[in-house]
Amino acid sequence: MTENFGCIILGGGHAAAEAALCLRKEGFEGSILMAGDEPSLPYQRPPLSKTYLAEDVTADSLLIRESQAYVGANITVRVNARAVKLDAASRVVTFADGVQAQYGKLILATGARPRKLVGAGHLKVHYIRTLADIDGLRAVIAPGKRALIIGGGYIGLEAAAMLKKLGLHVTVLEAMERILQRVTAAPLSEFYTRIHREEGVEILTGVSIKSLRADGAELADGRFVPADVLIAGIGVLPNIELAEMAGLRMEAGAVFVDSHCRTSDENIYAAGDCTSFFSPHYERLTRLESVQNANDQARVAAANIAGHVSVYDVLPWFWSDQYDLKLQIAGLSQGYDEVVLRGDSATGRSFAAFYFAQGRLIAVDAVNRPREFLLAKRLIAAKVSPDRNILQDETADLKKLL
Amino acid sequence: MAKITFIQHNGTSQTVDANPGMSVMEAAVKNAVAGIDADCGGACACATCHVYVEPDWVEKAGKRSDMEADMLDFAYEVRENSRLSCQIKVTEGLDGLTVKVPEKQF
Ligand SMILES: Cc1cc2nc3c(=O)[nH]c(=O)nc-3n(C[C@H](O)[C@H](O)[C@H](O)COP(=O)(O)OP(=O)(O)OC[C@H]3O[C@@H](n4cnc5c(N)ncnc54)[C@H](O)[C@@H]3O)c2cc1C
Ligand code: FES
Numbered sequence: 001m002t003e004n005f006g007c008i009i010l011g012g013g014h015a016a017a018e019a020a021l022c023l024r025k026e027g028f029e030g031s032i033l034m035a036g037d038e039p040s041l042p043y044q045r046p047p048l049s050k051t052y053l054a055e056d057v058t059a060d061s062l063l064i065r066e067s068q069a070y071v072g073a074n075i076t077v078r079v080n081a082r083a084v085k086l087d088a089a090s091r092v093v094t095f096a097d098g099v100q101a102q103y104g105k106l107i108l109a110t111g112a113r114p115r116k117l118v119g120a121g122h123l124k125v126h127y128i129r130t131l132a133d134i135d136g137l138r139a140v141i142a143p144g145k146r147a148l149i150i151g152g153g154y155i156g157l158e159a160a161a162m163l164k165k166l167g168l169h170v171t172v173l174e175a176m177e178r179i180l181q182r183v184t185a186a187p188l189s190e191f192y193t194r195i196h197r198e199e200g201v202e203i204l205t206g207v208s209i210k211s212l213r214a215d216g217a218e219l220a221d222g223r224f225v226p227a228d229v230l231i232a233g234i235g236v237l238p239n240i241e242l243a244e245m246a247g248l249r250m251e252a253g254a255v256f257v258d259s260h261c262r263t264s265d266e267n268i269y270a271a272g273d274c275t276s277f278f279s280p281h282y283e284r285l286t287r288l289e290s291v292q293n294a295n296d297q298a299r300v301a302a303a304n305i306a307g308h309v310s311v312y313d314v315l316p317w318f319w320s321d322q323y324d325l326k327l328q329i330a331g332l333s334q335g336y337d338e339v340v341l342r343g344d345s346a347t348g349r350s351f352a353a354f355y356f357a358q359g360r361l362i363a364v365d366a367v368n369r370p371r372e373f374l375l376a377k378r379l380i381a382a383k384v385s386p387d388r389n390i391l392q393d394e395t396a397d398l399k400k401l402l
Numbered sequence: 403m404a405k406i407t408f409i410q411h412n413g414t415s416q417t418v419d420a421n422p423g424m425s426v427m428e429a430a431v432k433n434a435v436a437g438i439d440a441d442c443g444g445a446c447a448c449a450t451c452h453v454y455v456e457p458d459w460v461e462k463a464g465k466r467s468d469m470e471a472d473m474l475d476f477a478y479e480v481r482e483n484s485r486l487s488c489q490i491k492v493t494e495g496l497d498g499l500t501v502k503v504p505e506k507q508f
Contacts (some may be wrong), residue, residue: 021434025436044443046442046443046445047443050445061424061428063432064431064432064443065431065432065433065434066432066433068433069432069433069434072433072434073434291441291442291443292441295439295441317448319442319445319447319448321445326445326446326447326469328447368469369472370446370447370449370469370472370473370475370476371472371473371475371476374449374473374475374476374477375476378476
């Protein structure tokens, strides 16, 4: 028997949860199925590397919505439901248990999974993506143990801060010349390198691993880093297998969506970490891994499915919490040719770096500077070139720039 | 348990049950109260959980934190009784709390 739904949402993360509720908010009257393969209702992922291990945060409190919110909106929710086949011609999804469901419209919100560390036979490798991952990690950490984190991206660095707080000895290995190299500009990398070292985390950059042993990692330069716990945060791979099966257009290793968050199949939309798109603001192909992108794309897809034409043109933004530092990022800094600093990034713990390209403000990295973040968010969206003297001058009133 | 009422810009209202310890934002989002996007999930990073606390409740809801005050400085249509709802912790003392949801968050 094949079930029938007006709209099926595949995935159970940020994008799926937002899309499901938004469909109703936008007046979609058809039946809705949201099916994800994790055992839990959609939950907040960012706390997994921030507060969830170190503070008194329960799995329940991470839920994006309580089950009654979905019930109230008449949304059928299935957990532990893994879609294994997608036939776009007949509009049928097949789940791992053999159940088949036909859709009017489909939203792919399958997210991404951690890139796996190869050649790690001897020490269990932990990843940080799901609640189950954290439960696994929780079982092996204890004060005094030595944690080795491979990958100096946001998740690795947040985990470093969290484990340090829990009393572990922490070493971060980064293959590139600086931490955060893939995602941010040099001033921020330098800042976080200093902070982590001041907090007692060892950071080794430009190193590669020769072999992993049961008691640590041997580096290519001959050094040995002992470890009891091994964590890898070396990026993610979009979950695109279903989209490939359906023959959808791919770009940058992800499902390509147009400005309406629609894929190359008119009945299939996609949102979140599994997508790539052309950014009208930056005029280039873009792939983001952020809650903002997941939520906003989900909103656009849902609106269009409900018949309200909506276009995705939201400025990307992101945050990261490490120690007492809240980093807020607006825009994308790649391609900048000038940086203007407000505050002291060399010795302080609070500053903002404004990035310009050909005179135009394109991004800001704000550490413990919410005012600068929100101001820049507006200025970047408005495509203006604010007065650099005011940005630089700590005594100047930022409101003058509005 | 505390009852919290959210009044929308158009006057409709919704009352939800909140457990002490959770934030006013969580109570809203978990129950799908409209107009509270709360994109950062309570990290005080997005300013999309902005509410106006009804005058009688302003004192009981507590003071803005420094970070929150800075965020509100550049939020949309900020008033004296503006708060980021993720920064208001629910207590038994807030049973009956009423807040207004702004027309838009940003
Ligand atoms: C530890 C951590 C910290 C983060 N911190 C931040 C932060 O501070 N700020 C920020 O903006 N972003 C942060 N992110 C990124 C953010 O969480 C992601 O961008 C966001 O989760 C993307 O949402 P999504 O719905 O696209 O994908 P996901 O949240 O990955 O959800 C996809 C879901 O679909 C399921 N699924 C996959 N394939 C199938 C299938 N075939 N059938 C059924 N279900 C399937 C997956 O198991 C998963 O549950 C963080 C991520 C992690 C892991
Ligand atoms: S939820 Fe983001 S600031 Fe309150």
